[in-house]
Amino acid sequence: MKKEKQLDYLIALLIFINIYPVFIFSHYLPLPGNFVQLAYYALMLMVLFLFGLPGKFETSLVFVVFAAVLSLLVNDVAEKYNAPLRLSLFVIVILSIGPLLYNATLVRFRKLLYEKLMLIFMWIGGVSFFCLLGLPTFGIGHFSGLLAHSMLLAPVASLGGLYAFSKCINAEKRQKKLFFGLFGLNTVCVIYASSRSALAAYVFGFIIYLLLSHFAWRKSLIVVLGIFALFLSISSDDQTQIQPSSEGDTVFSRDMEENTRENLWNDRIAEFNSSPLVGVGFAVQSDAVNDQVAEDEEGRVEPGSTYLMVLSMTGSIGGFAFLVFLIKPLLSQKFWQQVIYAQPDKMAAFAFFMVHFFAEGYIFAAGSLLAFTFWLLMGVIYPYKGVN
Numbered sequence: 001m002k003k004e005k006q007l008d009y010l011i012a013l014l015i016f017i018n019i020y021p022v023f024i025f026s027h028y029l030p031l032p033g034n035f036v037q038l039a040y041y042a043l044m045l046m047v048l049f050l051f052g053l054p055g056k057f058e059t060s061l062v063f064v065v066f067a068a069v070l071s072l073l074v075n076d077v078a079e080k081y082n083a084p085l086r087l088s089l090f091v092i093v094i095l096s097i098g099p100l101l102y103n104a105t106l107v108r109f110r111k112l113l114y115e116k117l118m119l120i121f122m123w124i125g126g127v128s129f130f131c132l133l134g135l136p137t138f139g140i141g142h143f144s145g146l147l148a149h150s151m152l153l154a155p156v157a158s159l160g161g162l163y164a165f166s167k168c169i170n171a172e173k174r175q176k177k178l179f180f181g182l183f184g185l186n187t188v189c190v191i192y193a194s195s196r197s198a199l200a201a202y203v204f205g206f207i208i209y210l211l212l213s214h215f216a217w218r219k220s221l222i223v224v225l226g227i228f229a230l231f232l233s234i235s236s237d238d239q240t241q242i243q244p245s246s247e248g249d250t251v252f253s254r255d256m257e258e259n260t261r262e263n264l265w266n267d268r269i270a271e272f273n274s275s276p277l278v279g280v281g282f283a284v285q286s287d288a289v290n291d292q293v294a295e296d297e298e299g300r301v302e303p304g305s306t307y308l309m310v311l312s313m314t315g316s317i318g319g320f321a322f323l324v325f326l327i328k329p330l331l332s333q334k335f336w337q338q339v340i341y342a343q344p345d346k347m348a349a350f351a352f353f354m355v356h357f358f359a360e361g362y363i364f365a366a367g368s369l370l371a372f373t374f375w376l377l378m379g380v381i382y383p384y385k386g387v388n
Contacts, residue, residue, distance in 0.1 A: 006050055011113045014043050015120055018369050022148040023124075027138040040367060041089060047096040047109065055103040058382065060325040062100070065091060067318030068282040068364075075281040080299040086283040089366040098375035099382035107387055110379040117373065118163040118349075125157030125186035126164075132192065142194035154190055154198035155356060155370055159349055161186030162205050166345035169213060197359035205352035212344035261359060264304025271312035279315035283364050286312075303361025310363070326354075332383035339381045346381050353377070 017040050020026055021033075068087055077083045094100040097110055128145025131137040141150030145157070161183050168179035190202050271286045272279065280286045285301045303309035311319045329335040340347050353374050357363070365371045 007109055007112060010043065010047060010050070010109070011116050013039075014047075014113060015117055017043060018117075018372055019120060019124075022152055022369060024136065024138050024146045026148075037367060041092055044092050044096040047106075048092075048101070051103070051105040051109055052095070052101055053103075055101045055106065056385070057101060058099045058384065060321070060328050061094060061098070063321040064314075064318065064325055065094075065100070067278075067314040067321045070317065071279045071281045071314045074278045075275070075284075077281040077284050078287065081281070081284040081301075082299065083281055083283050086364075086366065090283075090364055093366045093372070094375055094379075097372065098379045099384070102379075102382075102384045102387060104387050107380070107384065110376060114346075114376050114380045117376065118159060121156050121160035122164045122167075122182055122186065123160070125153070125160035125189045126182040128153060128157065128189045129185040132188075143189070143192035145189055145193075150193040151195055151198075151360075152369065154193035154195035155201075155352075155360075157186045157189040157193065158198050158202035158205070158352055159373065161190060161202065162209060162345060162348045162352065165206070166209065166213075166348070197356055201352045201355035204355045205348040208351040209344050209348035212340060212347060261304050264302060265308055268304060268308035268312040272308070272315065275315055277315045278317060279311065279313045282313050284313065305359060306357035306361045306363045309361040313364070329381065329383050335381070335383040338383070343381070346377065349377055350381065 017036060021031060021036050068090075072083050072087065091100070096106075097113070124146055127135070128147070131145045132143070137144055137146070139145070139148045139150065139153070143153070144150045145153045147153045147156060164179050164183035164186055168176050168183055171179050187202075190199055267285070274280065274286060283301065303312075307319075310322045314322075329339070360370070362368050362370045363374060
């Protein structure tokens with residue numbers, strides 16, 4: 001019973017410390033940024049202290065960390081980036097909620113945490129809809145609902161919508177209307193947030209869910225979503241301005257100001273070409289390439305794409321290690337049996353991130369809500385040896 005309470009308290013605190021800094025209440029009653037960061041990583045260390053031993057290491061992710069360390073050893077990284085500290089914090093995150101370290105208790109904790117987080121996402125997206133009808137909002141960007149920025153609401157509502165639809169399909173008859181309604185409200189929020197990358201990822205994740213699940217009207221929905229996806233492919237993209245999305249994001253700002261996403265991609269490609277084997281360094285950018293960074297933005301990075309970020313920062317070695325890490329589950333029979341066939345909602349969330357990564361770079365941002373969510377998902381679904 002004592003361990004059950006520890007699980008519940010830790011889950012509640014971790015969700016609070018991730019959500020509150022970007023939630024509407026923080027606008028009226030903000031928490032000090034340093035306190036949020038210290039509390040966040042203290043909770044991560046507490047997870048490791050309570051549940052981490054004895055544990056095993058996931059080899060495929062060890063090589064990703066090795067590539068990150070190598071990139072810092074080889075390159076002369078400017079002190080303004082605090083790269084060793086950023087790497088240390090990143091390792092703490094993937095040890096505690098990601099798949100780097102695992103045992104039965106840790107996996108169980110991550111599963112419970114993930115379910116609660118998706119439940120919160122679903123309700124945030126659902127209630128955010130009513131901001132369109134006059135409920136107070138404080139964020140920036142397009143439509144931000146209850147969160148700090150539209151570019152954060154879009155992925156949160158996307159994941160909440162996928163979760164709501166899966167609950168609708170599997171719920172009892174009297175609950176189906178509630179979850180279907182929440183699915184609809186989340187979908188409206190995704191559209192109004194005006195993030196084409198999140199919307200495309202949402203549609204793709206939804207199609208994956210439909211293909212893997214079994215219910216009478218899925219074929220009709222697949223056709224409708226196919227038409228919708230075609231519309232997305234020819235529609236305009238308004239996301240040229242992105243602002244900071246999280247008080248807890250200690251690694252990357254999301255301020256694009258004059259830089260378009262295309263310019264960011266070109267910068268990442270130029271960085272990779274300048275150091276194709278080991279990259280320019282974990283959680284840094286090349287000042288030779290990015291020479292227009294203002295003084296008040298020193299030490300901040302806006303990657304523009306997760307895939308290009310991994311290549312530019314850790315080179316071919318890190319890119320290959322990361323690719324192996326992503327592909328390994330798909331080659332595992334255990335993953336197909338326990339996730340793809342048994343938990344299509346989690347496979348849909350995985351598909352969402354794979355598409356969203358093309359246009360957004362946050363996978364190394366240890367303190368961001370989206371990085372937390374992705375690594376938590378991987379910590380839940382990864383096919384560990386000897387752990388069911």
